[in-house]
Amino acid sequence: FRFKxxxxxDLQSADLVISHAGAGSCLETLEKGKPLIVVINDxxxxxxxxxxxxxxxxxxxxxxxxxxxxxxxxQSMDLSAxxxxxxxxxxxxxxxxxxxxxxx
Amino acid sequence: PFSLLxxxxxxxxxxxxxxxxxxxxxxxxxxxxxxxxxxKMSEAKIRSFExxxxxxFSESQFSLDRIPRSREVRQSWISSVLTTLHSILYSLPLTxxxxxxxxLCNGPGTCVPVCLSAFLLGLLRIKRTIIVYVExxxxxxxxxxxxxxxxxxxxxxxxxxxxxxxxxxxxxYLGRIV
Numbered sequence: 226f227r228f229k230x231x232x233x234x235d236l237q238s239a240d241l242v243i244s245h246a247g248a249g250s251c252l253e254t255l256e257k258g259k260p261l262i263v264v265i266n267d268x269x270x271x272x273x274x275x276x277x278x279x280x281x282x283x284x285x286x287x288x289x290x291x292x293x294x295x296x297x298x299x300q301s302m303d304l305s306a307x308x309x310x311x312x313x314x315x316x317x318x319x320x321x322x323x324x325x326x327x328x329x
Numbered sequence: 330p331f332s333l334l335x336x337x338x339x340x341x342x343x344x345x346x347x348x349x350x351x352x353x354x355x356x357x358x359x360x361x362x363x364x365x366x367x368x369k370m371s372e373a374k375i376r377s378f379e380x381x382x383x384x385x386f387s388e389s390q391f392s393l394d395r396i397p398r399s400r401e402v403r404q405s406w407i408s409s410v411l412t413t414l415h416s417i418l419y420s421l422p423l424t425x426x427x428x429x430x431x432x433l434c435n436g437p438g439t440c441v442p443v444c445l446s447a448f449l450l451g452l453l454r455i456k457r458t459i460i461v462y463v464e465x466x467x468x469x470x471x472x473x474x475x476x477x478x479x480x481x482x483x484x485x486x487x488x489x490x491x492x493x494x495x496x497x498x499x500x501x502y503l504g505r506i507v
Contacts (some may be wrong), residue, residue: 248467249341252507276469280490313505318463318487319352321503322431325459325485326331328356 233257241304243295246278255286255310262298263289286310330388334361334429334447334458338437343371345465346435347378348507359390361427363420365398365439392427396420400438409438416442421449428456435463436473448482463487464500466507472497 236242236257243262244250254261263278282289285308290298323329335350337343350360360379364371372393383389396419400409416439424432424446432447434440440462447458462483464476469490472480480486486500494502 247341248465249344252466274467276471277467280469311505313348313466313507314503315348315350315506316352317503318349318506319354321485321487321501322353322357322461325461326356326431328354 246274246289248274248277251277251281251287255281256312258309260304260307261287262295262302263287264295265289265291267291284308330356330358331430332359332361332427333357334363334424334427334432334443336432336434336437336440336443337362337364337368337371337375338435338439339365339368339371341467342435342437342465343368343374345507346433346463347374349433349435349463350378355386355388357431358388359392361392361394361429363423363439363443364393364395365437366395367398368395394423396423396439396442398439399442413438413442417446421446424450424458425455429458432458432460433463434461434475434479436465436468436475438475441475441478444479444482459484461485461487463506464489464493466490466505468493 236254236259239259242254242259243264244254246263246265251261251263265275265278278289281287288298288302335346337346362375375393379389379391397416399413399416420442424443432444434444444460447460450456451458460483462479464472464487466489470492480497488494488497488500488502489505491502494500
């Protein structure tokens with residue numbers, strides 16, 4: 226698995242994803258509509274990875290736990306409570322730039 | 330058409346910035362990408378993006394340049410200032426050569442010397458470039474170090490979460506755009 230170019234195929238066939246809190250991993254998984262449990266590693270974690278994981282959890286998109294509580298989380302999880310993740314809107318950015326450059 | 334200089338940081342930064350570019354019209358051409366010399370994976374992502382784009386748009390010009398990396402993750406403050414100054418020696422001639430109408434960046438250390446170069450060229454009345462900084466989606470409550478610096482040097486500073494808009498009132502909030 227080391228540095229495969231893309232995990233897209235693996236993600237597509239999974240029923241549940243357990244991942245670290247990297248933004249790319251989280252977003253790619255959520256966009257494929259897969260239930261996600263984010264595991265925070267308190268020792269390695271960059272503060273900012275935690276920000277996104279916490280927010281996604283607050284908004285109800287992911288479950289989250291740390292290494293020691295993973296088993297417990299897996300046993301008691303309710304995946305149906307997770308909300309579907311709406312996609313980002315790059316068209317809003319394009320529109321914004323168009324206004325800046327007087328193209329709209 | 331407006332020429333664009335895109336600063337592609339490693340990994341997730343490049344993926345995010347390519348998403349930002351995904352809806353831009355043909356008016357934003359050519360696209361000059363700037364990468365850190367140690368970045369292996371971004372070039373492939375960029376080429377793939379541009380190749381797909383060329384299928385839709387006839388006018389698809391782009392270039393790729395590399396500059397020395399300004400800062401390693403968690404590098405100390407003092408040495409970061411020195412390595413950033415070193416990077417400016419490369420980014421300044423590059424920015425001067427490309428004279429972009431717009432610079433787009435989203436947070437990697439590489440963007441600081443590039444934006445400072447453009448800012449300097451603006452002060453010297455050589456080229457007025459619009460600097461647009463989009464803070465990464467990972468940043469919900471706090472700004473990255475690049476963000477904290479470029480908040481003062483950018484023309485438009487875009488954040489993707491409402492908490493940041495509250496803390497940095499001069500920023501622009503468009504919601505999640507990647």
